[in-house]
Amino acid sequence: MKAAVIVFPGSNCDRDCKVAVERSTGAAVDMVWHTETALPQSLDLIVLPGGFSYGDYLRCGAMAALSPVMAEVRRAAGRGVAVVGICNGFQVLCESGLLPGALLRNAALKYVCKPVELEIVRPDTRFTRAFGSRRKAVMTVGNGEGAFFADADTLSRIEGEGQVVFRYADNPNGSLNDIAGLINGAGNVLGLMPHPDRSFEPELGSADGALLFQSLLETA
Amino acid sequence: MRARVHVFLKPGVLDVQGKAVESALHGLGWGGVSDVRVGKTLEFDLAGVEPAAAEAEVRRMCETLLANTVIESYRIELS
Numbered sequence: 001m002k003a004a005v006i007v008f009p010g011s012n013c014d015r016d017c018k019v020a021v022e023r024s025t026g027a028a029v030d031m032v033w034h035t036e037t038a039l040p041q042s043l044d045l046i047v048l049p050g051g052f053s054y055g056d057y058l059r060c061g062a063m064a065a066l067s068p069v070m071a072e073v074r075r076a077a078g079r080g081v082a083v084v085g086i087c088n089g090f091q092v093l094c095e096s097g098l099l100p101g102a103l104l105r106n107a108a109l110k111y112v113c114k115p116v117e118l119e120i121v122r123p124d125t126r127f128t129r130a131f132g133s134r135r136k137a138v139m140t141v142g143n144g145e146g147a148f149f150a151d152a153d154t155l156s157r158i159e160g161e162g163q164v165v166f167r168y169a170d171n172p173n174g175s176l177n178d179i180a181g182l183i184n185g186a187g188n189v190l191g192l193m194p195h196p197d198r199s200f201e202p203e204l205g206s207a208d209g210a211l212l213f214q215s216l217l218e219t220a
Numbered sequence: 221m222r223a224r225v226h227v228f229l230k231p232g233v234l235d236v237q238g239k240a241v242e243s244a245l246h247g248l249g250w251g252g253v254s255d256v257r258v259g260k261t262l263e264f265d266l267a268g269v270e271p272a273a274a275e276a277e278v279r280r281m282c283e284t285l286l287a288n289t290v291i292e293s294y295r296i297e298l299s
Contacts, residue, residue: 059288066285095288102290104229105236149233149291174234 001027001217003045006073006089008034008053008064013086013197017049020197024210025217034067045082045216046073048089050142050195060103060145061091070096082126082216083189087143090181090191099182099191100158101150103143107174111144115205116194117169118180125165125183127190130215137208139194141172141180146193148175148182161185166192221266223278224297227287228259262286266298274298 003021007014018029030040034053039046054063064070070092077083077098085093093099106112118137120128131137150158155176158164166181173193181192196209229235235257242256269277278296287294 058285062285062288094290100290102288104233104291107234107236109236109240151232151290154290174236 001025001044002030002040002042003027003047004030004032004040004043005047005049006032006034006069007049008051008067008092010053010055011049011051011088013050013088013195016195016197017047017086020200020209021045021047021213024200024213032069034064034069036069037072039069039072039076043076043081045084045213046076048073048083048085048092049197050087050089053088053092056145059095061088061093061095064088064092065095074098077184077189080186080188084127084212085189085191086195086197087141087146087193090193091145093189093191098189099184100154100163101148101182103145103193104147104149104174105145106143106147106172111142112146112172113140113142114172115140115199116172116180118194119167119169120165121167122162122165122183125187125190125215126218127183127212127215128165129218130211131208136169137166137211138206139196139199139209140205141194142198143173143193146173146175148177148179148193150176158182165190166194221269221271221274222299223264223266223274224299225262225278225282225286226259226295226297227262227282227292228257228294229291230293233291271298
């Protein structure tokens with residue numbers, strides 16, 4: 001498997017993502033700077049990492065969504081390459097239109113950083129199949145603007161088409177319908193606020209994040 | 221030409237910052253305050269655009285970058 005992590009100015013989980021994917025899957029992981037206009041050849045996975053791309057200026061993920069490399073990410077997503085956006089990466093995916101909705105400031109106005117229990121709503125996606133018969137996972141969240149929002153029509157379409165992949169067991173941020181992670185209609189772009197890259201070895205409190213990356217091995 | 225763009229969360233979108241400011245104002249004794257919304261204003265000079273076309277141009281900027289119309293609405297002033 002071949003993977004790339006996109007690095008924006010202000011990304012701070014880029015290295016975590018690289019190590020997490022490497023240790024979970026054995027994949028070779030390239031780091032790709034946001035000004036690049038080409039991606040490495042024959043990628044199986046692109047990761048948009050967490051952090052504060054462009055200092056969260058204007059809106060979280062707004063500037064990153066317009067950076068040169070995102071045109072290539074969009075093209076790769078159109079070809080069916082797996083794309084995972086984690087935390088700020090999820091915000092970038094929503095801002096770029098690759099996923100519906102947006103992430104708002106947490107309902108309690110606080111940065112929330114803790115392990116959370118997730119319900120695996122869709123164990124059949126290419127990002128979750130390695131969870132097998134498990135329907136619960138634990139990963140760490142760390143966000144100040146993680147409350148998923150979409151208007152009523154969009155929300156009912158997302159639900160109707162089975163695009164919700166993860167839900168919070170105990171909603172930490174006011175996300176509508178407890179949505180923690182969302183997939184696109186084609187099933188190859190996933191955004192989630194919890195960090196599989198901070199939960200991929202038992203020493204980190206949970207190794208469940210490794211299963212997310214390992215799920216992709218079966219198609220790689 | 222000077223453009224001023226006001227961006228606010230849409231009415232249906234919970235503005236938790238606005239709520240916090242509102243409760244602070246209540247705490248200070250301004251009990252008559254309600255429906256506080258916190259937004260932002262962007263100001264910039266705009267050259268090379270005919271005045272008649274300026275509003276449409278700024279509107280395109282809003283739709284492309286300055287506002288996220290999933291959650292935000294915007295209002296444009298030109299002077």
